[in-house]
Amino acid sequence: MSTAPNLISKNKCFGGTVNFYQHQSQTCNGEMRFAIYQPPQAKLERVPVLYFLSGLSCTEENFMVKAGAQQLAAEYGLMLVAPDTSPRNTGIVGEEDDWDFGAGAGFYVDATVEPWASRYRMYSYVVHELPDLIAEHFPVQPDKQGIFGHSMGGHGALICALRNPEQYKSVSAFAPIAAPRRCPWGQKAFTNYLGSDPESWRPYDASELVLIAGYNRPILIDQGTADPFLEEQLLPEVFQQACETVGQPLTLRFQEGYNHSYYFIATFIADHIRYHAAALCS
Amino acid sequence: MSTAPNLISKNKCFGGTVNFYQHQSQTCNGEMRFAIYQPPQAKLERVPVLYFLSGLSCTEENFMVKAGAQQLAAEYGLMLVAPDTSPRNTGIVGEEDDWDFGAGAGFYVDATVEPWASRYRMYSYVVHELPDLIAEHFPVQPDKQGIFGHSMGGHGALICALRNPEQYKSVSAFAPIAAPRRCPWGQKAFTNYLGSDPESWRPYDASELVLIAGYNRPILIDQGTADPFLEEQLLPEVFQQACETVGQPLTLRFQEGYNHSYYFIATFIADHIRYHAAALCS
Numbered sequence: 001m002s003t004a005p006n007l008i009s010k011n012k013c014f015g016g017t018v019n020f021y022q023h024q025s026q027t028c029n030g031e032m033r034f035a036i037y038q039p040p041q042a043k044l045e046r047v048p049v050l051y052f053l054s055g056l057s058c059t060e061e062n063f064m065v066k067a068g069a070q071q072l073a074a075e076y077g078l079m080l081v082a083p084d085t086s087p088r089n090t091g092i093v094g095e096e097d098d099w100d101f102g103a104g105a106g107f108y109v110d111a112t113v114e115p116w117a118s119r120y121r122m123y124s125y126v127v128h129e130l131p132d133l134i135a136e137h138f139p140v141q142p143d144k145q146g147i148f149g150h151s152m153g154g155h156g157a158l159i160c161a162l163r164n165p166e167q168y169k170s171v172s173a174f175a176p177i178a179a180p181r182r183c184p185w186g187q188k189a190f191t192n193y194l195g196s197d198p199e200s201w202r203p204y205d206a207s208e209l210v211l212i213a214g215y216n217r218p219i220l221i222d223q224g225t226a227d228p229f230l231e232e233q234l235l236p237e238v239f240q241q242a243c244e245t246v247g248q249p250l251t252l253r254f255q256e257g258y259n260h261s262y263y264f265i266a267t268f269i270a271d272h273i274r275y276h277a278a279a280l281c282s
Numbered sequence: 283m284s285t286a287p288n289l290i291s292k293n294k295c296f297g298g299t300v301n302f303y304q305h306q307s308q309t310c311n312g313e314m315r316f317a318i319y320q321p322p323q324a325k326l327e328r329v330p331v332l333y334f335l336s337g338l339s340c341t342e343e344n345f346m347v348k349a350g351a352q353q354l355a356a357e358y359g360l361m362l363v364a365p366d367t368s369p370r371n372t373g374i375v376g377e378e379d380d381w382d383f384g385a386g387a388g389f390y391v392d393a394t395v396e397p398w399a400s401r402y403r404m405y406s407y408v409v410h411e412l413p414d415l416i417a418e419h420f421p422v423q424p425d426k427q428g429i430f431g432h433s434m435g436g437h438g439a440l441i442c443a444l445r446n447p448e449q450y451k452s453v454s455a456f457a458p459i460a461a462p463r464r465c466p467w468g469q470k471a472f473t474n475y476l477g478s479d480p481e482s483w484r485p486y487d488a489s490e491l492v493l494i495a496g497y498n499r500p501i502l503i504d505q506g507t508a509d510p511f512l513e514e515q516l517l518p519e520v521f522q523q524a525c526e527t528v529g530q531p532l533t534l535r536f537q538e539g540y541n542h543s544y545y546f547i548a549t550f551i552a553d554h555i556r557y558h559a560a561a562l563c564s
Contacts (some may be wrong), residue, residue: 012508013545065544068350226294262347263295 002133008033014074015040018064027121027129030090034083034130035060036138037070041077048144048280049079049134050170050273053126053153053160056185057104060084063150066262072273076281079140083122083130085152090119101189107180108156109204111193120193123204127160127167146170146276150265151229154221155180158206158239162213170279172220172272174265175227178239179207185233207235207242218249220275222268224258284415290315296356297322300346309403309411312372316365316412317342318420319352323359330426330562331361331416332452332555335408335435335442338467339386342366345432348544354555358563361422365404365412367434372401383471389462390438391486393475402475405486409442409449428452428558432547433511434459434467436503440488440521444495452561454502454554456547457509460521461489467515489517489524500531502557504550506540 005023012018016039025032041047050073052063063069063082073080086106088095092115095102106122135142147168149157154176161171180186181201190201202208223236230236236252243250258264287305294300298321307314323329332355334345345351345364355362368388370377374397377384388404417424429450431439436458443453462468463483472483484490505518512518518534525532540546 011541011543011545012506012539012549014549018545065348068353068548070545070548071350224294257294259293261293263293263300263352266350266352267294267296 002136004137005133013037014070016042016070016074018070020060023133025125025129027125028087029119030087032084032087032125033060034081035064036082036134037064037073037080038138039074039077039079042079042139046139046141047077047079048146049081049140049142050276050280051126051145051147051157052080052082053108053147053149053156054082054085055149055151055153056085057099058085058153059104062262066266067269068266069269069273072270076273076277078273078277078280079138081130081134083126086122087119092116092119100185101192105152105189107152107189107193107204108159109190109193112200113193113195116193122156123160126156127164131167144169144280146280148172148174148272148276149176150174151260152177152185154178155206158219159204159209162206162209162215163203165213165215165217170217170276172275174268174272175223175229175234175260176206176221176236177234178221179205179235181205181208182238183233183235207239210239210242210248211246215248217279218251219243220272221250221252222255222271223252224255224260224264226257227260229260284418286419287415295319296352298324298352298356300352302342305415307407307411309407310369311401312369314366314369314407315342316363317346318364318416319346319355319362320420321356321359321361324361324421328421328423329359329361330428331363331422332558332562333408333427333429333439334362334364335390335429335431335438336364336367337431337433337435338367339381340367340435341386344544348548349551350548351551351555354552358555358559360555360559360562361420363412363416365408368404369401374398374401382467383474387434387471389434389471389475389486390441391472391475394482395475395477398475404438405442408438409446413449426451426562428562430454430456430554430558431458432456433542436460437462437488440501441486441491444488444491444497445485447495447497447499452499452558454557456550456554457505457511457516457542458488458503458518458521459516460503461487461517463487463490464520465515465517489521492521492524492530493528497530499561500533501525502554503532503534504537504553505534506537506542506546508539509542511542
C-alpha cells in the first residue's frame with residue numbers, strides 16, 4: 001500500500017478532470033509530481049490507462065495543456081498519466097546547470113553513477129512505482145496499459161515497452177530519440193547517469209533493445225521532416241533498420257514540414273490516441 | 283502601406299502554419315507581437331479572419347499553444363490572429379510591477395493618462411492597426427472578421443464588437459470581465475489608464491456599451507461555474523441583465539464545474555469556432 005498522492009490542483013476538461021498531484025516516491029527518494037486526466041467514463045467504471053512521457057525540459061504539465069489529448073481520451077474512455085521528466089530539488093550540485101541533463105532530463109534510466117544513482121531512477125519509477133500508485137488510487141484497468149511519448153519521452157516509451165511487452169499493450173512515439181547510444185544527447189546523459197562504458201547503455205537504447213525484445217505488437221512513430229533535431233539527435237532510420245532486421249512491425253511516418261513542437265504533436269495526437277484505444281479498449 | 287512584419291518562428295500545424303511575428307506599431311509607438319494561424323485553405327484563397335484576445339498575464343502564445351483551436355480553424359478555413367496583451371519593454375517605470383496592470387494587462391483601452399497614454403493604446407491597435415496590417419500582408423477577407431477572447435480578452439472582444447458592429451460580424455467570449463467598471467480588476471486598470479472619473483470608463487465597459495450599441499447579432503458567452511473569479515471580477519449577470527434590457531440576443535452558458543483555465547477554453551473552443559464559422563464562412 002502506498003500513501004495517497006496529494007492533490008495540487010484540479011481542472012474540469014471535456015467532462016473529466018485534469019488533476020495535478022505530488023507524492024513521496026520511494027524509488028526516487030523524494031517528491032515526484034504527475035498529471036492525470038480522468039475521462040468521464042472513469043466515474044462509472046475502471047478504464048484503460050495510457051502513459052505519456054515528455055521531452056527535455058518539460059514538466060508533468062506540458063502534455064496536458066498543449067497536446068489536445070483530452071478530447072479523444074474522453075471519447076474513448078482512456079485515463080492519461082503524465083509524470084514529470086525527472087526528480088527536482090534533490091540538492092545534487094549541478095542538477096539545474098544543463099537543460100539536457102539533470103532536472104528536466106531524467107532520460108528514463110536508473111542512474112548507477114553517484115550522485116545521481118540515489119535519486120534519478122526514472123525507469124523504475126515509470127515502469128513500477130507510478131503504475132502501482134495509479135492502480136491503487138485511481139479507477140484503472142492495470143492490465144490495459146499503453147505508453148507513448150515525445151523526443152526524450154519517445155525514447156522512454158519505446159524502452160519501457162520493449163523491456164516490458166506484457167505490461168504495455170501498445171506503444172507509440174512522436175520524434176523519439178530512437179538510438180540514444182549514437183547521438184550527443186544520449187551519449188551525454190548515459191555517460192553521466194550510467195558511466196562511460198557504452199555496453200552499459202544498451203538496456204536503454206530502443207534500437208538495441210528491439211533486436212532482442214520480441215515485442216510482437218506494431219509500433220507507431222511520427223516524425224516531422226522539418227524537425228531541427230532529426231539528423232543529429234533522433235535517428236529514426238537506425239530504429240527502422242533494426243526493426244526490419246528482426247521483423248518488428250513498425251509504422252514510421254515522416255510528416256512533411258512539421259517540426260519538433262507541440263504544434264506537431266497536437267496535429268497527430270488523435271491518430272495516436274485512436275491507435276492506443278484500438279489496442280486497449282477492446 | 284505598412285512595413286511587413288518580421289517572422290520570428292513558424293510551426294506547421296493541422297496542415298497550416300502557426301507563425302509568430304513582431305512589427306513596429308505606430309499606434310503603440312514601439313514593437314508589438316502577434317501570432318497567426320493560417321489554415322491550409324489560405325494557400326489557395328482569401329479566408330475569413332477571427333481575432334482572439336487573451337487574458338491577464340498572457341502573451342500572443344498562450345491561445346495558440348493551449349486552446350486547441352487550429353484543428354477546427356483548419357476544418358472551416360479560418361485565419362486565427364492572437365495579439366499580445368500589451369506593449370512591453372516600453373521603459374515606463376512600474377510597467378512590470380503588477381500582474382493585473384501594465385505589461386500583460388493592457389485591458390484593450392487607449393490610455394489617456396501619462397505615462398501610459400503614449401504607448402498603451404491596445405484598443406486602437408486591435409481595432410485598426412492590426413486588422414490593416416493583417417489585411418495587407420495575409421490572405422484574408424477583411425470584410426469577414428470575427429473576434430473572441432478570454433477573461434480580460436473576453437472584455438476586449440465584447441467592447442471591440444459592440445463599438446464596431448459593422449467590422450465584427452461575430453463575437454463570443456470565455457469568462458469575460460463583463461462589467462469592468464464594477465469589479466476590482468477593471469477599476470484598477472481604468473483608474474490608471476483612463477483617470478479617476480468613472481464616466482470616462484463607459485466606452486470600455488461591455489455592460490454599458492450594450493445599452494447603446496445596437497449590435498443586432500447574437501453573442502455567445504461560456505462561463506465556468508467553478509471559476510474562482512466569477513463572483514468578484516467577471517459579473518456576467520450584469521451583462522446579461524443589460525442585454526435583456528435592450529433585447530440584445532445573448533447565449534450565456536454556465537458550464538458546470540469548469541474553472542478559469544485553458545482546460546475550460548479547450549473544452550468549448552469547438553463550439554465557439556463553429557459559431558464564428560457560421561457567421562463568417564457563409
